[in-house]
Amino acid sequence: IEGGASHEFQLPADIGEDRLLLCPQGHFAANVETLHGEQTSCPECGEKLSETKGIEVGHTFYLGTKYSSVANAVFSSAENKPQLAEMGCYGLGVTRILAASIEVLSTEDSIRWPSLIAPYQLCFIPPKRGSREEEEGAALLERVYDELAQALPQLAGDAVLDDRSQLTIGKRLKDAQRLGYPYVVVAGKRVCEDPPVFEVWDQNAGEVLFLTKEGVIELLSKVQVP
Known part of the structure; x- marks a missing residue:
């Protein structure tokens, strides 16, 4: 046969x-x-x-x-x-x-899914509860999501928000790496800069990028959504 x-x-x-x-x-x-x-x-x-x-x-x-x-x-x-x-x-x-x-x-520290079988393409991590950047960072992340939903509605529907703000950003970032989201957008201390800067983890490339809101949208516009 x-x-x-x-x-x-x-x-x-x-x-x-x-x-x-x-x-x-x-x-x-x-x-x-x-x-x-x-x-x-x-x-x-x-x-x-x-x-x-x-x-x-x-x-x-x-x-x-x-x-x-x-x-x-x-x-x-x-x-x-x-x-x-x-x-x-x-x-x-x-x-x-x-x-x-x-x-x-994958690596020892993180799962790297092909985009076709990743649980979500994108994970947002807002600031820790009670931190100096909590209010501003959460509002900025919401603004990024709203613009993403307008420009790339298919990607906005493939995103998850880790709202466990009682946990540190580092703890949630490790969980995101273990789950294998291809992109993780973190609102850390630099969202209080002018202009605000986000920490973007490109998991599959093993890169960390520091981008403005416009830079985040431009980067994600190149993502191939299954």
Whole structure:
């Protein structure tokens, strides 16, 4: 059923159990278990293949008429003649995709989700309750959200507010990193500057940016919302 008529979908990862051979130009990739004999060069361009490990997250394979012949699964062709259906199977390991994403992308301190499966694209963290910047920071964050909702309504609906203001910003930021929001906008001490400055964590890039309200909107306007 499988063999040469099957395709695997792999995420390269050092902890993977599968051994993969990859063309450096991207023309060819294969699991060594599917190859007949030793293969060291790309059949397309002749470049030397490199070996890595991977985690299988999906699989498709061709069934032909193996089962349609048994079930008599027949359709009428363009010539109005009965013909057995050609069949195939595919499977995506949903929980495996989640686990593999964490293994491949994340760090010791934070989860880094691909945007397609992140719980939310954006997390807002207002100032700590009782802090000097509490009132001004909360109002500024609300203003950022309102402008975001007008300019990028699809992103505004994919944002969460961590309103546990009894906790420090640092504690909430660590929680945001563990949950894997791609972007975290923090209203810290610098919101009292003129002009106010927000601390923006780009989790997947591992960067911290200090931006004005306009800079935050400009950065988030480039986010690809699934």
